[in-house]
Amino acid sequence: MxxxxxxxxxxxxxxxxxxxxxxxxxxxxxxxxxxxxxxxxxxxxxxxxxxxxxxxxxxxxxxxxxxxxxxxxxxxxxxxxxxxxxxxxxxxxxxxxxxxxxxxxxxxxxxxxxxxxxxxxxxxxxxxxxxxxxxxxxxxxxxxxxxxxxxxxxxxxxxxxxxxxxxxxxxxxxxxxxxxxxxxxxxxxxxxxxxxxxxxxxxxxxxxxxxxxxxxxxxxxxxxxxxxxxxxxxxxxxxxxxxxxxxxxxxxxxxxxxxxxxxxxxxxxxxxxxxxxxxxxxxxxxxxxxxxxxxxxxxIEASLPELPDTKKKRLIEDLGLSAYDAGVIVADRETADYFETAAAGRDAKQVANWLTSNLFGALNKRAVGIPESPVTAENLGALVGLIEDGTISGKLAKDVFEVMLETGKAPAVIVDEKGLQQITDTGAIEAIVDKVIADNPGQADDVRGGNEKAIGWFVGQVMKASQGKANPGQVNALLKQKLLG
Amino acid sequence: MSDLRDLSIADAAEALGKGETSSVELTNACIAAIEANRVLNAFITETPDLARARAKESDARRAKGDAKGPMDGVPIAMKDLFCTEGVRTTAGSHILENFVPTYESTVSANLRDHGAVMLGKANMDELAMGSSNITSYYGPVKSPWTRLGANVDLVPGGSSGGSAAAVSGRLAIAATGTDTGGSIRQPASFTGIVGMKPTYGRCSRWGTVAFASSLDQAGPLTRTVEDAAIMLQAMAGHDPKDSTSLPFDLPDFRAACVPNVKGMKIGIPKEYTLDGMPAAIKTLWEQGVEWLHDMGAETRDVTLPHTKYALPTYYIVAPAEASSNLARYDGVRYGLRVEGDSLDEMYELTRAAGFGAEVQRRVLIGAYVLSAGYYDAYYVKAQKVRSLIFKDFSDAFEDVDVLLTPTAPSAAFALGEKMDDPIAMYLNDVFTVPASLAGLPAISVPAGLDGDGLPLGLQLIAGVCQEQKLFRAASALEAAASFSAKPGGV
Amino acid sequence: MPLSKDDVQKIAFLARIRVPEERLDAIAGELNGIIGWVEQLAEVETGDVEPMTSVVAMPAPLRDDVVTDGAIADKVTANAPDPIGPFYAVPKVVE
Structure with a gap:
């Protein structure tokens, strides 16, 4: 305009x-x-x-x-x-x-x-x-x-x-x-x-x-x-x-x-x-x-680094970032370097998302720049890694991230200290699922009667009962199996 | 032994080497002569204490067997354009009257490192602008020469007038000079000594107060050609602090001083003549050609068609560069300051009081030829003509080894003559300016006397970095002319 | 085109040299004499001749990027007229 x-x-x-x-x-x-x-x-x-x-x-x-x-x-x-x-x-x-x-x-x-x-x-x-x-x-x-x-x-x-x-x-x-x-x-x-x-x-x-x-x-x-x-x-x-x-x-x-x-x-x-x-x-x-x-x-030409325009193109074309995210990330060299370190070997889109949606906001609130970030690029990458390998859920990851901001600690250390590892043992999850179904017979009947959407409510209850640690995928599968046969 | 002050550098070095004299003795003889001849006004600042101290050091070195070569212990005059650490350096100007450098110019440092003993800072035309040493704020220099039977004070030439007077008047064994359009060669010619300007870039300009950067070159004023070679060897050499300094090792200049021109080709440029030029100069020039020819050189006429444009070209280029080079004399960091109510007023009053009439004239001309609307017509045009002048020389040096010309269109004139017509004064440099514009090495050799008994020099010009040819031809010319006249009273 | 008194005044200010009013005419005369004389260069055919930029035909020397100088405030201000401490001082400039 x-x-x-x-x-x-x-x-x-x-x-x-x-x-x-x-x-x-x-x-x-x-x-x-x-x-x-x-x-x-x-x-x-x-x-x-x-x-x-x-x-x-x-x-x-x-x-x-x-x-x-x-x-x-x-x-x-x-x-x-x-x-x-x-x-x-x-x-x-x-x-x-x-x-x-x-x-x-x-x-x-x-x-x-x-x-x-x-x-x-x-x-x-x-x-x-x-x-x-x-x-x-x-x-x-x-x-x-x-x-x-x-x-x-x-x-x-x-x-x-x-x-x-x-x-x-x-x-x-x-x-x-x-x-x-x-x-x-x-x-x-x-x-x-x-x-x-x-x-x-x-x-x-x-x-x-x-x-x-x-x-x-x-x-x-x-x-x-x-x-x-x-x-x-x-x-x-x-x-x-x-x-x-x-x-x-x-x-x-x-x-x-x-x-x-x-x-x-x-x-x-x-x-x-x-x-x-x-x-x-x-x-x-x-x-x-x-x-x-x-x-x-x-x-001199041979020694030039990758410049923002080229980098942006690569982030979009090779890593699948949105034009907007790519633009924000390459705007200054420190952010770009941070991103490249964090995204090495990880899901780049997820890293970009954490960077633009979570880290920037948090740094802004603290009025510090990327170089002073309490969350290092390595640690942000590790956090996404923990989500990728199923150690923690995306939801728990947000809590871990808050602790990282406060303490600067590595995410694995925080997960360990707080016992936040995801529960993936089917037996343990099944026990919680059974208990929740038993405690809520009315809602269970509702689902069995054909209101499949209500199954989401059960997922929430199970997650709550597991303090968020149960693997949501497994919870979902078990609930379906038990309520819908 | 003859009068110590009459020794050449080569003779002095030999006498010192044999222990027949000491640097202190030589130095004291010169100091006494300087004091006895203050009427010449050859020095702006005398440095007898420093000279004696350095002479003593030289003698001590020699006693230990550590003498540094032929300049060691030789008392010389230093043109006051070379910045000297702890010794006031005025450049002949009011604007630097109280300026004491905290550094030593490369040329003067080289000479010091070769053991030369500085007697003092030689008088000169203000900021090297002049051809008769009358523009010095510290008063004109009087030539030690006088016309036969006349009691008229003569100019020593300029701008290195104090240096020339000191060397010819036997106040110093040699002297440094600087040459922008002829400021070494013309005074050498006027005072019956040798003056040599090397190829542009041979001597570092670092620490030498600048007049016109693309033209300024330091060089020696001596009483023999061999001395010029010895002294140049000590002054010159590559200096990384000067971007225009030639990055070459120096050849052995002294070894080139062989008076043998057999097989050399000497060019005679027919354009080097001037209406109304005294017959004595024309005759001497012809004589020079004959001498070299008789010694086995091949002499031939050459043409340098743009010669007549050299002087007007110079009087655009040099003032343009000077107007900018002299902008630093603004009363802020050093030198004279005349207070004003505003910064601009301080500048204007300082520079009006600090610069003499000739310097002001050239600064104004320079500012004008560079100003908007005139730059192409004057400055660019002049630099194009300068290219043509350079090409004239290059073409000529395809055919000949050196050129032989008169050094100046007249002998020394009286103090007070040619004063009111700047252009008449500028014409003094008509034969020296072309080599300056082309950056070529050139030397003035004393070759004879005119009817008034005043010395006249002949100039030899060689191609870029062809100093060896120049010294060879100059040695032959010197031998043939066997100039032995001295100014009266010496 | 000869220089007028005004031209001289303008150039003198460019060069920051105060020329008293009564000297302007005389200086204009001198400068015009010199300018008129150098104008003979106009008759030289220069066509496509390159203006001379340097008499030294060699590449520009380059130095290494190392700090080799400075820390000599005393030396650079040693000759300063009327300094203020380590500063040079000039009549106040109003911006």
């Missing part, structure tokens, strides 16, 4: 493109040997190169190239055999060189595709325009001193992969789904931790609106540095509505950069970006063009 903004003059469509800045997972920075780790003492992860001391020169980190290529392959994108680092020139306090080394005309990765899994189970392809490598800037702190801003360069020079989508997104939901999917792919690949709170993944959002049915694009506005999926969706909604209002009031949307303020629920122009920029890009003469050979790319 199309997302439309109802204006006074009619329906408006939203056109969205996203620029995701993903910090590449590396030990050292893009052009220097300083650490990339998060949270160091101020200026402690800064080399002379990062501080742009006179005469300092950049040397490329191989791993950054590998991570960019790996990501490009994960985005089903073209890997460019030659890419060129250029300088983007502008002055800012946390940009020590007075330029950012980035890629401009010749990025390392070209066009690709990301497939979105929408909530209704449908999929939608979004085009990737490019991915390029660039340096992150340092950090300015404006609030600690009354008259001055303080600069920490720990982040300066960390490798970012800027992933630019085509303007293919049409709603906040799609933008959210896109971000989640890109993050998922990055995490599967191990190229970015996707942590938006720590800033290792950030997004700039390009938003424009147009009348429904219009084919051209109107002026777009860039909303900078939105640091959560939720805020991205909110920012789009709010910015699109603002633009509709501007157009409908006869105004003109200005091409500008705006900031989203989640507290005020508004976007506003960034002061520091008011001046028309002229970045004066040119190839960095301190660096040589980067040429990748086929073997280098092939080596």
């Amino acid at each position: 199309a997302y439309l903004i109802q204006g006074e003059t009619g329906d408006w469509e939203v056109v969205i493109g996203l620029e995701v800045h993903a910090q590449a997972v590396t030990n050292a920075k893009l052009f220097s040997g300083a650490s990339t780790s998060f949270g160091g003492e101020p200026n402690s992860q800064v080399s002379l190169v990062d501080a742009a001391m006179p005469g300092m020169l950049p040397v490329l980190n191989r791993k950054c190239i590998e991570q960019a290529v790996r990501t490009g392959l994960g985005l089903r994108a073209k890997i460019n055999r030659r890419s060129i680092f250029e300088r983007k020139n502008y002055f800012y306090a946390d940009l020590p060189q007075g330029y950012q080394i980035s890629q401009y005309l010749h990025p390392i990765v070209g066009e690709g595709t990301v497939t979105l899994d929408m909530d209704d189970g449908s999929t939608r392809d979004v085009g990737i325009e490019r991915l390029h490598l660039e340096q992150d800037a340092g950090k300015s702190m404006h609030d600690q001193d009354p008259t001055r801003s303080m600069i920490d360069l720990n982040r300066a020079g960390v490798a970012l992969m800027e992933i630019v989508s085509k303007p293919d997104l049409r709603s906040p939901d799609e933008a959210g789904a896109y971000l989640r999917k890109v993050r998922s792919i990055l995490r599967y690949l191990g190229t970015c931790d996707g942590n938006m709170e720590q800033g290792s993944m950030r997004a700039d959002v390009n938003v424009s609106v147009r009348k429904k049915g219009e084919s051209g694009l109107r002026t777009r506005v860039e909303v900078k540095n939105v640091n959560s999926v939720r805020f991205v969706m909110q920012a789009i909604e709010i910015e699109a509505e603002r633009q509709v209002e501007v157009w409908e009031q006869g105004g003109e949307v200005r091409q500008e950069t705006r900031l989203y303020d989640p507290n005020l629920g508004e976007t506003r122009p960034m002061r520091s970006k008011e001046f028309a920029h002229d970045y004066r890009y040119f190839p960095d003469p301190d660096l040589l063009p980067l040429d990748l050979d086929e073997d280098f790319i092939a080596g």
Whole structure:
């Protein structure tokens, strides 16, 4: 269903493109040997190169190239055999060189595709325009001193992969789904931790609106540095509505950069970006063009893990999962890994069911994620195994699961401790069945008189009398035999 | 023995080896000369204490039999573009007036590791931009040379003007320089010494204040060709900290200094002439051709058709790179800061006060040629012409081993001349810039005097990494010219 | 097209060099002289010539991903004008 903004003059469509800045997972920075780790003492992860001391020169980190290529392959994108680092020139306090080394005309990765899994189970392809490598800037702190801003360069020079989508997104939901999917792919690949709170993944959002049915694009506005999926969706909604209002009031949307303020629920122009920029890009003469050979790319391709789209297909086709369950399970790598461990050698559909219907809900209640789950993947698999081999009934399994959540114990241990093993000894079950029939002659006659449905009531009574441990199949068979001959 | 300060590196090494002198003695002689010749303004920062300490260490090494080769104990001047740990490094600019690096440039570290004794930081054109050493914030350098019968102060050339004055004025036995468009070769020519720019990438640029990254190359200023080879051997070599550093082992440069050009093919590019060029230079050039021919070389005319476009190409590429390289001088992390009410005002005031007129001019030109709407017409166009200039040379080196040209279109001029016309000043580099644009090794050898008694150099240019051919031809040229003139007062 | 005073002002701001109003004309003149002179390159036939990207014909060197640097806050801030503790400091930026 199309997302439309109802204006006074009619329906408006939203056109969205996203620029995701993903910090590449590396030990050292893009052009220097300083650490990339998060949270160091101020200026402690800064080399002379990062501080742009006179005469300092950049040397490329191989791993950054590998991570960019790996990501490009994960985005089903073209890997460019030659890419060129250029300088983007502008002055800012946390940009020590007075330029950012980035890629401009010749990025390392070209066009690709990301497939979105929408909530209704449908999929939608979004085009990737490019991915390029660039340096992150340092950090300015404006609030600690009354008259001055303080600069920490720990982040300066960390490798970012800027992933630019085509303007293919049409709603906040799609933008959210896109971000989640890109993050998922990055995490599967191990190229970015996707942590938006720590800033290792950030997004700039390009938003424009147009009348429904219009084919051209109107002026777009860039909303900078939105640091959560939720805020991205909110920012789009709010910015699109603002633009509709501007157009409908006869105004003109200005091409500008705006900031989203989640507290005020508004976007506003960034002061520091008011001046028309002229970045004066040119190839960095301190660096040589980067040429990748086929073997280098092939080596990375051979090491790619199974990615969510492929995994989802396999879970549906080979393991018989529903599209919905498969989609939920592959959405993040940790869940998928959990599932694969739990389902190894078990009934995958049943494992999926336990995961999506029971475990997720329980974890949500406890506000923890899969990695912190008290029920390990091995234990969930073992629980399904106990059902499969008839040790416990599905009903009892739910009780066992509750204890697993509380104690983290293995299901076999719990079954043992509580004596929950299913009764499969026919003699023992028969004794209970006989007793129940004897105690309820009226109902027994009812069944014998032809009301076969009432046999279910007897099953319940027998199960109750056995504290749920009797094998329901055997109970059923015995009751039929005794009451219906 | 002759005056210690008059020794070449090779002679000094021999004398040190034989125990005829000590590094301390040599160093003290140079320090005394520096102090006696402060009028030349050859140094921005003198480091006599450091020099004496290093000289003492050198002598101690030698006493133990651990001398490190021919540079060990030799007192040299260090162009103030090389960052030196604990020693102020200004690059001739106000903006770095109080900058004390916490690190040592690769070139100066290599020389130190070879035992060379640094006497001080040599004066230079501000941020290496200039051809006469008049743009230094620390005042112009005066050439030790004077015209016959005239009492006019002359420029030593630039930008390595302090280095050239120190070597020719016998304040140091040798000096480092850097050459972006001729900044080693042109001052060498003006002051009657040898100046050599190796192939781009031979000397690491790490720790050298950058002017134009794709052009900057360090090299030696010495009094003999052999000295240039000895010193280059110590300065150069692969450095993993510089992505453009050539990953090759160095050949034995000194061994190539054989004055024998028999069978060598010497190209004479007819484009290396300029309207109004003094006859003395043309004559000297012809003389050079004859010398090499007489020594058994085959000389032939070659054509480098895009030569006349080299200078305008350079004056797009170099300022473009400089405008970006100099953006780091912003008053935030080091160097001069002029306070302002806003960040932008602080930047603008700092850079207006910190950079001199020529640097500002080039930064503005650079920003302009890179700006939106002009980039293709200027910068891209220039880089295309640069490809053509490179190809001119490649074609020529199919047929010849080295090229012989004048180094500069004039002898040293007076302080105060050519000051108001930037382009007239830029023309100083007309013969040195093409090899810079192509990254080729080139050397200026003092070859004669003009009618005023001022030295003139001839330039030899070789193909990429063909320094050995260059040293061979330069040794022959040096032998034939047997230049022995010294500036007055030395 | 020669540079106007306004152009010079714009470029000077891009380069963050304060040029006093009274110097704008003179600088415009100097820059126009140089620009006019370099424009002679227009007469060179460059057709499909590739612009030079590097005079060094070799592959870009790559370093290993190991932490070899940092932990020198004292050195990187040793020359800082007016720092605040381990931070560099600049006039307050209003975002």
